[in-house]
Structures are given as C-alpha cells and as structure tokens.
Amino acid sequence: MIQLENISHVYRGLLLRSRAFASFKRDELDIISEDIISQYNDVDEIFDPMSGYGGGMYYFARKGYKTTNVELNPPAYYWQVLINPQNTESIIKIINSILAYRDKWPILHEKFSISDEIFAEPAIKHIRFLYEMILNRSKKNDLLSISILLPFVSRFANYIKSSTNITHFKHGGFCSYVGWDDDFEEYLNILQERLLLDVVNFKESNHKNILSDLMNLDLSDKFKFFVTSPPYPNYRDYSKLFKIENWILDNIIYSKPTDFKYMIGSNNVSGKKFGDIQSNKSNIFLTTLLDKSKKLTKKSRRDIETYYHPYFSQYFYNLQEAYKKLDSLLERNAIGYIVVNDNITRDIIIPVGASICDIFRNLGFDADDIDASQINHFGNIGKMAKRINSQHTRHIIKVCKK
Amino acid sequence: MQKVSKTNIGLFVKLIDNFGCVVFSPFSGLFFAIAQPYINDVVAFCNNKTYNLPDHVVDNLSIGIKGYDKRFEIQHWLPKIESFSAQEVLPEDPLVVNWLITNKCNFECKYCYASDVIDKKEFDPVEVKEVALKILYHEPVAVTLSGGEPLLEKQKLIDAISELGNKTGIIVDTNGYIYDQEIVELFKRYNVVVRVSLDSLHNKINSCIRPAKNPILDKQVLNVIMSNIQEYLSNEIPVLVHTVVTSLNASNLEDLYDKFSRFGVNGLRLFRVVTPNNENQQSDFKEVMLSKSITTLEKAQKNINDKLKSFLRDIKSNSRFSLQIVDSSSDSKNSVILVLPNGEFYTENMFGNSKIKIGNTNLFKKVDLKRHYMRYLGKLDN
Ligand SMILES: C[S@@+](CC[C@H](N)C(=O)[O-])C[C@H]1O[C@@H](n2cnc3c(N)ncnc32)[C@H](O)[C@@H]1O
Ligand code: SF4
Numbered sequence: 112m113i114q115l116e117n118i119s120h121v122y123r124g125l126l127l128r129s130r131a132f133a134s135f136k137r138d139e140l141d142i143i144s145e146d147i148i149s150q151y152n153d154v155d156e157i158f159d160p161m162s163g164y165g166g167g168m169y170y171f172a173r174k175g176y177k178t179t180n181v182e183l184n185p186p187a188y189y190w191q192v193l194i195n196p197q198n199t200e201s202i203i204k205i206i207n208s209i210l211a212y213r214d215k216w217p218i219l220h221e222k223f224s225i226s227d228e229i230f231a232e233p234a235i236k237h238i239r240f241l242y243e244m245i246l247n248r249s250k251k252n253d254l255l256s257i258s259i260l261l262p263f264v265s266r267f268a269n270y271i272k273s274s275t276n277i278t279h280f281k282h283g284g285f286c287s288y289v290g291w292d293d294d295f296e297e298y299l300n301i302l303q304e305r306l307l308l309d310v311v312n313f314k315e316s317n318h319k320n321i322l323s324d325l326m327n328l329d330l331s332d333k334f335k336f337f338v339t340s341p342p343y344p345n346y347r348d349y350s351k352l353f354k355i356e357n358w359i360l361d362n363i364i365y366s367k368p369t370d371f372k373y374m375i376g377s378n379n380v381s382g383k384k385f386g387d388i389q390s391n392k393s394n395i396f397l398t399t400l401l402d403k404s405k406k407l408t409k410k411s412r413r414d415i416e417t418y419y420h421p422y423f424s425q426y427f428y429n430l431q432e433a434y435k436k437l438d439s440l441l442e443r444n445a446i447g448y449i450v451v452n453d454n455i456t457r458d459i460i461i462p463v464g465a466s467i468c469d470i471f472r473n474l475g476f477d478a479d480d481i482d483a484s485q486i487n488h489f490g491n492i493g494k495m496a497k498r499i500n501s502q503h504t505r506h507i508i509k510v511c512k513k
Numbered sequence: 514m515q516k517v518s519k520t521n522i523g524l525f526v527k528l529i530d531n532f533g534c535v536v537f538s539p540f541s542g543l544f545f546a547i548a549q550p551y552i553n554d555v556v557a558f559c560n561n562k563t564y565n566l567p568d569h570v571v572d573n574l575s576i577g578i579k580g581y582d583k584r585f586e587i588q589h590w591l592p593k594i595e596s597f598s599a600q601e602v603l604p605e606d607p608l609v610v611n612w613l614i615t616n617k618c619n620f621e622c623k624y625c626y627a628s629d630v631i632d633k634k635e636f637d638p639v640e641v642k643e644v645a646l647k648i649l650y651h652e653p654v655a656v657t658l659s660g661g662e663p664l665l666e667k668q669k670l671i672d673a674i675s676e677l678g679n680k681t682g683i684i685v686d687t688n689g690y691i692y693d694q695e696i697v698e699l700f701k702r703y704n705v706v707v708r709v710s711l712d713s714l715h716n717k718i719n720s721c722i723r724p725a726k727n728p729i730l731d732k733q734v735l736n737v738i739m740s741n742i743q744e745y746l747s748n749e750i751p752v753l754v755h756t757v758v759t760s761l762n763a764s765n766l767e768d769l770y771d772k773f774s775r776f777g778v779n780g781l782r783l784f785r786v787v788t789p790n791n792e793n794q795q796s797d798f799k800e801v802m803l804s805k806s807i808t809t810l811e812k813a814q815k816n817i818n819d820k821l822k823s824f825l826r827d828i829k830s831n832s833r834f835s836l837q838i839v840d841s842s843s844d845s846k847n848s849v850i851l852v853l854p855n856g857e858f859y860t861e862n863m864f865g866n867s868k869i870k871i872g873n874t875n876l877f878k879k880v881d882l883k884r885h886y887m888r889y890l891g892k893l894d895n
Contacts, residue, residue, distance in 0.1 A: 117775060222743050223776065225716060225736055271768045284768075285714035285739065287776035 115301055117294040119265035120272075121352060125164060125190060126262070126301055134163040134340045135450055140170045142482055142507055143338055143448045151336075151446065158334035160325050160437050165191035167338050168318050172196055175314035181321045181328060185360050186261055186353035188322040193258040196316040199306050202255055206303045208248040209259075210296065217241055219288050226269045227283040229358050234267035234286065238363055257364060263298050265355045266291055282354075325433055333440060337447040343454065344426045344461055385421075385428035390469035392462045393427040399459055419456070427466055434470050438512070445512040448481075453504045464506035471510045482507040516606075516652045517681055520559030523704055524574060525682040527654035528552065532604045533597070535890075537655040537682035539704035540577030541779055542753045543835060544608065544654070544889040545589055548596030567592050576832045577751055577779060587830045589890045605877045608889050610653045612644070612852040614669050615661040620688050622710075622723040623797040624757060626789045626861070631661055636855035641669055644856040645676035651850075651876065655682030661854075664691040671699060678703035686710070686755070688723070689738040690730075700750050707745050708782070710755040711738055713762045714772055722761055722801050739776075746777050753835070757784045759801040760813050763820035770828055770836065780835030785817065839888065848884035850876055 115123050147154055155177060159167040162180035164187050171178050182188040192198060217240035224231035230238070238260075245256040270282040321328070388394055397420060404415035441447070451464040464480065471478040482505065517527045525537040534552050536545045536559075547555050547570070557564040558571060570591045575581045590597060616630045625631065648656055656677050663670050664687055677683055678699075685700070689709035700707065713719040716735035725731055745752050754773050756762065762769075766783065773781055788810070789798055802813040821838065830836035847860040847869075859870055860880045869879055877885070 116771075223739055225714075225739070271765055272771050283715065285735070285772055287772055289775065289777050 114297065117266050117290075118262060118298060119355065122190075122262035122265070126305060128305075134166045135170065137170075139450045139505070139507060140167070140338075143450075144170075144174055146448070146481065146509065147336070154336050156334065156336065158337040158440070159339050160328075160337065160440070161339055161342065161433070162191065162320075163187050163340075165194060165320070168320075169194060169309075171338070172313045172315050172318060177315055177317045179319040179321065179332075179334070181323055181325055183322075183324045184353060184357075185322060186356040188320055189258040189261050191320040192254060193262075193302070194306070194309065195318050195320060196310055196313040197318055198255060198258075199310045201249075201252070202259065203303055203306060205245070205249040205252070205255060205259060206299050209245060210299055212244070212248060213292070213296065215244075216292055216295075217244060219291060222289055223285060223287045224269060225285050229268050229270060229282045229355055230362075231269055231286065233288070234269075235363065237288075238264055238267060238359060242363065257360070259299075259302070261356050261359070262302075263295060264359045266294055268355045270355065326436055328436070328440070330440060333442045333445075335442050335445050337437070337441065337445070338450075339437075339447070340450040341430060341463065341467065343452065344423060344463065385425045386432075388424065388427050389431060389473050390427060390466040392465040392469050393423075393431075396459065396462050396466075397424060397427070400457070403457060403459065415457075423461070430463075430466070431470050434467070435474065438474050438476075441512055443512060447510045447512075449506075449508045449510065451506045451508060453506070460504070464504065464508060467506075467508055471508075476510040476512050478508055478510045480506045481509045517654055519679050520556070521561050522559050522578070524559050525654050526556060526559055527606075527608070527652060529604045529606050532606075535608055535654050536574060538574065538577060539682055539706055540579075540751060541835065542684065542706040542708070542751050543573075543576060543587065543589070543780075545573055545591055546597065546886075546890050547591050550596075551592065572832070576835075579749075583832060585832050587832055587835055603882050603886055605882060607651050607653050607850050607876055608885065609655050609657060610648050610651065610850050610852060611657045611659055612648060612673065613660050613854055614641075614658055614663050614673055615666040616854050617665045618660060618662045618688075618726070619665060619690060620662065620723055620725050622688075622757075623794075623801045624722070624759065624786055624789055625794075626787050626791075627661060628789060628794055629791045630853065636853065639854070639856040641672040642676050644852060645673060647856060648852060649677065649680055653681055655684055657684045657686055659686040662688055662691070664693060664696065667693065667696065670696060674699050674703055674705065682706070684708060689741050690725070690734065692741040692744055697745070697748055697750065700745075701748060706751050706753065708753045708755050709738065709742055709745075710757070711735075712756050712759070713765065714769065718761055722757075722759060742776070742778065751779045753780045753782055754778055755782050755784065757786050758817050758821060759786050760804060760807055760816060761801050763817045766820065766824040767828070770824075770834070774834035778834070780830075780837070782837045782839055783821070784839045785821070837891070846881035846884050847879060848881060848888045850880055850885070 115126060118126070157167065157171050157176050157178050159178065159180045162168065162182045165180055165182075168178045168180050168191060180191055182191060193202065217237060219233060219237045221233040224233055242256065242260055245260055246253060249256045249259075267286060267288065268282070269284050269286040271284055388397070400415060400420055400423065404412045404420075407415070449467055451467060453463050454461050468478040468480070516529070517525060519525055523539060525539065527535045527537075529535060531549075533547045533549045534555065536547060536555070537543075538545070551566060551570065554564040554566045555570070555574070558566060558574065569585070569588065572583055572585060573588055573591060575583075576587070613627065613630070616627070616632065616636060618625075618627075618631050621628075658670065658673055663685055670685075674683060683703055683705045684707075685705055686708045687710070689711065699705070710723070711719060712722045714735070716732070720731040720734055723734075725734055730737075742752050742754075754769075756766075756769060758766070770781055786802070789795075799810070802810055807813045807816055825838070828836065849861050851859040851861060853859055857870060858876065
C-alpha cells in the first residue's frame with residue numbers, strides 16, 4: 112500500500128499523480144492533441160514557456176513529440192528533470208546505488224528539533240551529508256542528485272503541516288527525525304516504481320528542461336508549436352509553495368538565492384511596478400473592480416485599492432510582457448494553444464482568457480477560443496480553493512502567428 | 514473467582530458476569546470489550562494456549578506488542594459491537610479508577626479542572642497501601658494515577674505502583690516535565706503506560722496554555738517534555754499524548770497527529786475542554802478560549818467542535834497510532850470514578866462547584882454507567 116505520509120503534500124500529490132497539482136487536465140490536452148493531429152503533420156517539437164511541473168512534457172512524450180520546457184521555480188524544474196524520460200535510466204541506477212548503500216547512509220543522532228526556523232542545525236548538517244552521499248552515488252551528477260533529494264527535504268523541516276494550506280504554512284516548531292531513513296527508503300522505492308511504470312509509455316524521450324525566467328531566456332532555436340497554461344491570479348503565492356525546498360537550494364546547494372521578482376501571480380504587491388496594459392478586456396475589468404469598490408465598506412475599498420487592483424494590474428501587465436517575449440521565440444506561422452480557466456473575484460469574472468486573446472491579437476496573431484465550457488471545479492486542496500474557484504469558464508485558445 | 518488478572522502475555526483481563534470481559538493492554542494503553550462467547554479463547558490466547566478467534570480480535574489485542582506492526586483500523590468492541598446488543602443493561606462494575614495521588618503541581622494550566630483541589634487545602638495523610646486495597650476491592654482492569662502531578666510525590670507514587678502492580682493495569686498521567694530513572698525502572702517492571710499532557714508543538718503556545726509555576730522554566734518546557742517522551746519510548750514504555758483542545762490549538766490537530774505518530778508515540782487522546790468549576794479561574798480560562806474573532810465561550814466551543822469534526826473526517830484511529838476523542842459530557846452526567854488524595858471516592862461533577870463524594874460501596878449511584886464505559890471503550894452504538 113502506498114503511504115508516503117512523511118512527504119510534503121505537494122510532492123505526495125505529484126508522486127501519486129493527484130490531479131490537484133496538474134497544470135493541465137487530461138481532457139484539455141486531449142482536445143489540443145486531436146486538433147494538432149487533424150490539422151498538422153509537421154509537428155516534431157512542442158514548446159512550453161511556463162511549464163510548471165512538466166504536465167505538458169509528460170503528456171506529449173507519450174504521444175511521441177519532443178518538448179522544450181521553461182520553468183522559473185527551481186523545485187518545479189527539478190521535478191521535471193526527475194520525470195523526464197531521458198533521465199529515467201540514470202535515476203534508477205542512482206536510486207539503486209543509494210539503496211544498496213543503506214548501511215552507510217549518514218546518521219542523524221538527534222531524534223528531534225524545536226526551532227523557530229524552517230530548518231534546525233542538525234537537519235542542515237544532515238541534508239548536507241545526504242546530498243554529498245547522493246552526489247557520490249551519482250558519480251557527481253549534481254542535477255540528478257538535487258532532483259532526487261529535493262522532494263524529501265521537507266521531512267527534516269520544522270513547520271506546521273496542513274493539507275488545507277500549502278502555501279502559507281507557519282514555519283518553526285517541532286520536527287521528529289525518528290525513522291527518517293525508513294521514510295527515505297520508502298520514498299526512493301515509490302519514486303523508482305513510478306518511473307519504471309511511466310517509462311514504458313513514453314514514445315519520445317528527447318525533452319529539454321530549462322530553468323529560467325522566460326523574460327531572460329536567450330535561445331537560438333525558434334519554435335513552431337507551443338502549448339501552455341498561464342499562472343492564475345488566485346492569490347496563491349506559488350513562489351511560497353516550495354518555500355522549504357527553495358530554502359535548501361538557496362542555503363545549501365546554490366550560492367545565490369532565486370529571484371522571484373517576475374513571477375507572475377505571486378502576490379508580492381508592494382514595490383512592484385507595472386506599465387501600460389494594452390488589453391481592453393483587462394482594462395475594463397480593472398475599472399469595474401475600482402467602480403465596485405466605491406460601493407463597498409471603507410475597509411473593502413481600501414483592500415481593493417491598495418491590494419487587489421495593483422495585484423491584478425501587475426498580473427495582466429506581466430502576462431502581456433511574457434507573451435511578447437514568447438512571440439520573439441516563435442517562428443513565422445507558429446501555432447499555439449493556451450489553456451485558461453477564468454476565476455471570479457467579488458462576483459466579477461477575471462477575464463484571463465479574453466485578455467490573452469487580446470494580447471495575442473495585439474501582437475498580430477489570430478486568436479480563437481476552440482473550447483469554452485462552464486465547469487464546476489472542486490479542487491481537493493481545501494475550502495479556500497473551493498471558494499475561489501467554485502465556478503469558472505475554461506478556454507482553450509488557439510493562436511496562429513501571421 | 515478472581516475477576517482481574519494479569520495474563521502470561523501481559524494483557525490485563527477482567528471477567529464481567531453476563532457481559533464478557535474487558536481487556537487493558539499495557540502495550541498500547543487501549544481497552545477492549547470482548548463478548549461473552551469469546552472469553553475462553555481470549556483467555557487462552559492471553560496465556561499462550563491454543564485458541565480459535567477471528568483474526569481481527571487477535572490483531573486488536575496485539576497492538577503495541579513488540580514485533581507486531583500490522584496496520585488496521587482499531588475496534589474496541591470485539592468481535593463486533595452487535596455481539597453486545599443483547600446487553601440491555603451494562604454491568605455495574607467499574608473499568609477504571611482515577612486515583613489523584615497528590616494535589617501538588619509544578620504547573621498552573623489555565624483550564625485545569627483539578628485546580629479546585631490543587632495546592633488549596635492539605636488532605637489528611639493516608640496510608641497509600643490502604644487506599645490501594647480499597648481501590649482493588651472494586652477490581653478495575655486499570656488504575657490511573659494522576660493528580661496534580663504524580664511525579665512530584667515520588668514515594669507515594671512508588672508505594673502506589675508497588676501495591677497495585679501486577680494486580681491491575683497502571684496508567685500514569687503526567688505533565689511530562691519531571692523524569693526519574695528510578696521510577697522508570699518501576700514503570701518497566703509493572704508495564705505502566707505513561708500519558709503525557711501537551712497542547713502544542715510550539716513552545717510559546719504550549720506555555721501560554723500550560724505555564725510552569727516557575728516562569729523561568731517556560732522557555733525550555735517543550736524541549737524537556739519531548740526529550741522525556743523520547744526517553745520513555747527508548748525504555749519501551751508506551752506513551753500516549755493528552756491534548757486538551759482549546760481555541761489556541763484547535764487549528765493544529767493535524768500537525769499534532771502527524772508529528773507525534775512520526776515520533777513513535779503510541780497515540781493521541783484529544784480532550785474537549787471542560788469549563789473549570791473554580792470561580793477564580795474563569796479569566797485564565799477565557800485567555801485560552803477567547804480572541805478577537807471568538808468573543809464568547811459558546812462560539813469558542815462551536816469553533817472547537819467544527820475543527821474536531823473536520824480533523825476526524827480525514828483521520829482515523831489506527832493500530833500504529835491510536836486516536837481517541839474524550840468527550841466532556843454535555844449534560845451533568847459524570848463518567849469518572851475519582852479517588853482523592855485522602856482516599857475518598859468522588860466523581861467530577863463538572864457543573865457544580867465542587868467534586869461530589871460518592872462513598873465507596875455503590876459507585877454508580879452518581880456516576881453514569883454508560884458514560885463510564887464510553888470513556889474507555891468509545892461509542893456504545895454503531
Ligand atoms: C488534571 S491532569 C493531572 C495529571 C498531570 N498533572 C497532567 O497534567 O497530565 C489530567 C488531565 O486532565 C486534563 N485537563 C485538565 N483540565 C482540563 C479541562 N478543563 N478540560 C479537559 N481536560 C483537562 C489535563 O490536561 C491532563 O491531561
Ligand atoms: S499539570 Fe496537570 S494537574 Fe497541573 S495544572 Fe496542569 S493539568 Fe492541572
């Protein structure tokens with residue numbers, strides 16, 4: 112029976128393929144894939160400029176396409192590396208080597224720690240040793256070593272675990288180290304099992320994962336097809352989703368912390384600037400929001416003026432700039448699909464889909480919605496998510512560069 | 514015939530006429546009721562003889578026994594609750610007696626319902642041995658040694674355990690701050706189960722609800738208690754954690770469950786908080802119940818109820834980590850048989866202003882029989 116109780120909710124969801132963590136849903140990709148197959152026979156490679164956990168890569172690899180995937184948040188990128196079929200054989204070898212070496216794993220003498228920080232001293236030391244050990248087992252392949260280690264590091268973190276709040280959890284408190292080694296073994300076994308199950312279904316194993324902010328991306332290739340899904344303006348700060356793992360990367364593995372300044376939809380409002388928003392739909396929404404705020408209580412009005420309005424303005428501006436950048440990476444006549452779900456805030460639909468159509472049309476693309484459907488969505492993340500997403504409209508926008 | 518006995522494999526069994534038997538496991542700290550037709554086989558199983566029992570009966574009775582680590586949902590009524598349905602009336606026979614061996618304490622928890630006796634008046638000195646005999650007369654399957662803080666009166670505790678040991682199961686309720694290796698050796702000898710009270714894994718929150726009398730200690734309390742729990746566990750003494758759910762910790766139940774189970778603790782017992790009957794304590798009590806958004810005690814109780822409900826929706830008691838919700842009665846019925854430090858039998862009387870004396874002959878005149886059984890065996894109906 113699969114347990115994995117001691118792994119963070121995010122990785123547990125990813126390892127057990129729970130839907131809450133997928134950027135695309137299966138049926139959305141099916142619609143896109145049918146459209147591609149019926150209309151184009153020259154598709155070799157698919158580009159995803161904001162690829163998250165690599166759901167697109169995972170799907171298109173099974174359909175026989177190559178993919179290139181760009182992702183800004185390091186732990187999401189390392190997850191892609193982990194499930195990239197190109198790496199499976201090496202990863203399985205490393206896992207087996209780690210498992211065979213069990214009696215020489217570093218020993219953690221402390222049984223627990225109490226700390227106000229995410230990681231206490233013994234955990235930091237131990238994770239260093241663990242990383243060294245994996246590095247040695249992998250013949251110094253740091254990319255794969257980090258990818259294998261990262262989903263497990265929260266096992267050593269001092270934080271309040273909660274299945275309903277995965278981004279704003281409280282850190283500090285108690286962490287038990289008892290049985291970490293059994294948990295590590297269980298994790299490695301489940302990871303291995305999952306990779307072995309997947310690998311037989313992949314028809315194409317040539318996939319690139321690129322860790323970069325799209326805005327800084329410099330590529331010599333240009334792409335003919337892309338499939339992507341934008342970050343959503345749902346107040347969930349995705350840069351915090353991997354706070355624990357990023358702490359390890361920033362403090363133990365890298366020498367320089369990751370900059371999330373440009374992360375779209377992260378709710379760090381203060382101090383961020385935004386420029387001219389060209390989409391009509393976005394601007395109408397922003398004006399409506401301000402108009403509505405005038406009828407609300409003083410407090411709600413202030414919230415909207417100082418928080419929500421700037422948040423959505425930044426969101427739409429950043430999206431526009433990101434798609435401009437994407438345009439520069441596309442060949443002429445390129446085709447793209449964007450899966451979007453519109454949310455609702457204060458009874459106003461946030462027109463993400465319509466704004467994306469605007470953005471692409473302003474860039475000179477044809478843009479059409481090939482599937483707009485009303486769906487009720489009940490994420491299994493918790494009550495909060497239910498309230499925000501309880502009803503939304505899904506769009507699959509197809510764009511053609513002229 | 515002797516009703517209570519310690520069997521060869523270490524379980525305590527109490528035979529109850531027209532009912533069946535009740536088992537206390539000093540390996541898990543759990544209680545089980547066994548229906549009449551299965552008694553002989555259960556006794557055979559407990560004495561390493563040949564038996565014929567459904568697997569899940571053996572499984573439940575084996576929880577916590579070394580080398581046994583199957584995982585399943587715990588059942589307290591065996592082989593199933595329906596086996597008892599013919600039982601219109603429960604036997605007037607106590608399962609557990611709660612002996613407050615001392616009224617001294619080194620903590621001053623904001624909600625403590627024992628505060629009406631703690632440090633207030635000195636009880637007349639008693640012969641521990643005599644009180645022990647008075648308790649054993651009722652043949653409980655286990656005795657809880659509590660207080661106050663039982664580890665503060667080492668000699669009394671040693672005497673009590675030595676008198677009761679092997680004649681009935683023993684549970685010691687402690688705030689976990691004091692650890693004494695000599696007492697631990699005694700715990701090991703008599704298979705004592707330790708239950709430690711802890712309300713949060715954040716020291717500040719725990720110390721706000723359960724402050725030490727000496728405020729200098731507050732900084733270290735959580736660290737000390739967790740180290741002591743670790744020591745008990747490494748001495749193979751089963752540990753259950755007692756957490757009283759108040760407004761300050763109701764949101765963190767999942768975290769407590771997760772971390773205690775990961776730490777190797779045997780189980781968690783969550784108490785619905787009881788309003789202490791001590792007048793002087795009401796403002797302390799409000800400190801752990803009220804906040805900016807929770808303005809009345811009713812609202813606080815409702816919030817706690819909601820939090821408990823949503824917690825229980827996702828989490829079930831299982832053989833590797835038991836979970837029990839101990840209800841305070843919502844009416845004036847009492848469930849606990851108390852023996853005060855002076856050796857007299859009382860019950861809690863939560864809604865009056867002091868504990869009530871019950872005399873030591875007819876215990877169930879003032880203690881509600883059904884609630885008494887439910888307290889140790891969980892729900893009576895399915
Ligand atoms: C009175 S104490 C005595 C033993 C020991 N001093 C201790 O704290 O564990 C027994 C148990 O009752 C719990 N308790 C005290 N006051 C309570 C209340 N008002 N409602 C519910 N449980 C309470 C304590 O947290 C503890 O678990
Ligand atoms: S430690 Fe136990 S007896 Fe002492 S005040 Fe706290 S709950 Fe009451």
